[in-house]
Amino acid sequence: MLRLGFIGAGTAGTALSVKLSQRGYLVVAVASRTFDSAQRLAGKVPGCQAYEMPQQVAEAAELVFITTPDDAIAGVVAKLRWGAGKTVVHCSGVASLDILEPARQAGAQVGGFHPLQTFASAQQAIQNLPGSAFGIEAEGEVLDRLAEMAQALDGDWVQLQEGDKVLYHAAAVFACNYWITLIRVATELWGHFGADSAKAVKALVPLLRGTLLNVESVGLPNCLSGPIARGDLGTIEKHMAALKKDAPEFLTLYRELGLHTIPVALGKGRVDDAGVEAMSKMLTTGA
Ligand SMILES: NC(=O)c1ccc[n+]([C@@H]2O[C@H](COP(=O)([O-])OP(=O)(O)OC[C@H]3O[C@@H](n4cnc5c(N)ncnc54)[C@H](OP(=O)(O)O)[C@@H]3O)[C@@H](O)[C@H]2O)c1
The missing domain is CATH 1.10.1040 (N-(1-d-carboxylethyl)-l-norvaline Dehydrogenase; domain 2)
Incomplete structure (x- = not known):
């Protein structure tokens, strides 16, 4: 089964990891800016391990969600080692896939998976996420995987091209x-x-x-x-x-x-x- 990881243990990361785990996905790893946040998220998701370093998530998981604030995504991705067999996905509604370019250059597949929902807190996000629509920027196998995830979360989805996001x-x-x-x-x-x-x-x-x-x-x-x-x-x-x-x-x-x-x-x-x-x-x- 596909192993999922999260870098960024805030509102969106917590809601997605908790709900995807509840819907049968295997969430194995999380890291954040602080270890406390990573541990808090891991405590809500059975089988998920908190790591000190984001690189450990990139190694433990096959599909890694970058759920940091938008402005941090490019910097986080650029610092990590990626390779073939990995998929890197961000959740920004406005950024395109160019911010994942270092991962793509290293052989990883990339995608965008934006929950079209308002999350005021992690707890409320866990409640609101199911049934939300998703804006997906991806092609081929990554598109299929992310569309399946949207459906597993009872959500509709729309495919977006680079120029559509803003x-x-x-x-x-x-x-x-x-x-x-x-x-x-x-x-x-x-x-x-x-x-x-x-x-x-x-x-x-x-x-x-x-x-x-x-x-x-x-x-x-x-x-x-x-x-x-x-x-x-x-x-x-x-x-x-x-x-x-x-x-x-x-x-x-x-x-x-x-x-x-x-x-x-x-x-x-x-x-x-x-x-x-x-x-x-x-x-x-x-x-
Ligand atoms: N909130 C929404 O309504 C919403 C809806 C749809 C999509 N999104 C998208 O979801 C993504 C995350 O947003 P959010 O609202 O969940 O943000 P958030 O609640 O502020 O959480 C961001 C998390 O990222 C961590 N972080 C910050 N800088 C980091 C770094 N350099 N390396 C590793 N971790 C870092 C923070 O860590 P610590 O806790 O450890 O300090 C925090 O846990 C964004 O792309 C946003 O556009 C949000």
């Missing part, structure tokens, strides 16, 4: 990080009528959950509701007037997002061309 990652930033930014904007607006951030978040979570369920069940564009889906010009006008008066720092954002929401409303088919034109004009000019 936009793929920017998409994740929109869908995950900037969603949080929008929640923060909403909580700031709640502050205008005296509700603190905790109360606002508590009230908004069921709305967020409902939105997500609609995205999942009916998909784009039919999951869209609200004034732009209805072509409700009066409401949009009122929103903009109130923002201009009480929270002008969010007016440009509101208008930009509104303009990008119009194509979704058009796709849903509840607004006609005249309604689209009127909303576009109102959101573009801000009046």
